[in-house]
Amino acid sequence: MKVAAKLATVDVNGIKANLMTYNGCFPGPTIRVHSGDVLRIHESNGLPFTAALNILGYERNHVNLHTHGLHVSPEAPADFVMYKLRSGETYDHEYDMDLQPPGTLNLYHPHGHGSVAEQYWAGLMGALIVEDEKQHNVPMPMRSLQGFDADAGARQEASQAWDTFKKERSGDRAVAGARYGSALKDAVASAPAGAGGALEARKALGLPSGSAIGAEETPTTRSRERLVQYSQQSQFVAGKSFFQNDKQWMDSTLQKHPNAKQVRIQFGSAEYFDLAAKNSRALPWLALGQNVKFVMDDTVYDIYE
Numbered sequence: 368m369k370v371a372a373k374l375a376t377v378d379v380n381g382i383k384a385n386l387m388t389y390n391g392c393f394p395g396p397t398i399r400v401h402s403g404d405v406l407r408i409h410e411s412n413g414l415p416f417t418a419a420l421n422i423l424g425y426e427r428n429h430v431n432l433h434t435h436g437l438h439v440s441p442e443a444p445a446d447f448v449m450y451k452l453r454s455g456e457t458y459d460h461e462y463d464m465d466l467q468p469p470g471t472l473n474l475y476h477p478h479g480h481g482s483v484a485e486q487y488w489a490g491l492m493g494a495l496i497v498e499d500e501k502q503h504n505v506p507m508p509m510r511s512l513q514g515f516d517a518d519a520g521a522r523q524e525a526s527q528a529w530d531t532f533k534k535e536r537s538g539d540r541a542v543a544g545a546r547y548g549s550a551l552k553d554a555v556a557s558a559p560a561g562a563g564g565a566l567e568a569r570k571a572l573g574l575p576s577g578s579a580i581g582a583e584e585t586p587t588t589r590s591r592e593r594l595v596q597y598s599q600q601s602q603f604v605a606g607k608s609f610f611q612n613d614k615q616w617m618d619s620t621l622q623k624h625p626n627a628k629q630v631r632i633q634f635g636s637a638e639y640f641d642l643a644a645k646n647s648r649a650l651p652w653l654a655l656g657q658n659v660k661f662v663m664d665d666t667v668y669d670i671y672e
């Protein structure tokens with residue numbers, strides 16, 4: 368992917384505007400990537416050279432590049448912004464998207480101290496889309512939150528809850544809503560969602576905080592109860608994120624190894640204990656239960672009951 372900062376006259380809603388642009392368009396070209404990719408961006412600065420300073424006293428028309436929202440390294444050559452690209456210079460960024468969850472909308476823009484605001488406002492920005500699992504062609508059995516995908520009731524509750532959270536700006540429920548929203552969003556990535564997260568979720572969705580079963584059980588409260596469970600269906604264990612599909616805990620990196628060698632091992636069998644004895648690093652993953660699937664040394668281990 369190439370992005371070139373340059374001045375251009377662009378049509379913005381029928382009005383001609385002289386902007387700073389990426390590749391002569393506004394917004395800049397949309398970059399689409401997949402979780403697990405290596406994204407390479409060749410950046411060049413085609414803005415005119417000037418010795419002028421801006422109102423903050425910083426030299427103008429130097430750029431760099433920031434990927435706003437990506438879960439990537441801040442070190443060179445990834446999301447490193449401690450440099451100034453002068454007119455005519457180039458920089459090659461490389462971002463490892465291993466930790467970036469699928470299905471997210473992010474931005475790219477320059478991030479130079481003292482100059483970012485004027486450049487951003489002048490038009491230097493573009494969208495950076497990390498495709499969702501469907502677009503990524505992740506096989507259905509390897510997708511996260513499969514149950515949620517198939518559960519129309521819970522999805523409807525989620526979208527209504529989301530609308531409510533946006534409207535409620537203050538108070539307990541708004542705070543719980545914000546916390547719960549981010550717990551649900553992170554459920555696909557490494558999720559620290561524990562008992563506290565569940566409590567926030569219950570508060571936000573207007574459910575009783577204990578498990579007061581029976582009182583007023585309606586289809587709506589049942590959908591909301593399931594929604595709480597979906598946001599709890601992941602955990603981070605010994606360097607891997609796991610999400611739960613049905614009874615099975617699945618390693619999120621499975622999505623990157625759709626064609627890896629598969630070994631099916633029955634829980635409690637002689638092979639099971641052999642695997643445990645020979646691979647101490649697999650112990651925390653095996654401890655997840657009797658139905659676990661994880662990747663180790665390019666092999667997928669499918670432990671079943």
Ligand SMILES: [Cu+2]
Binds near residue numbers: 433435474476
């Ligand atoms: Cu930003």
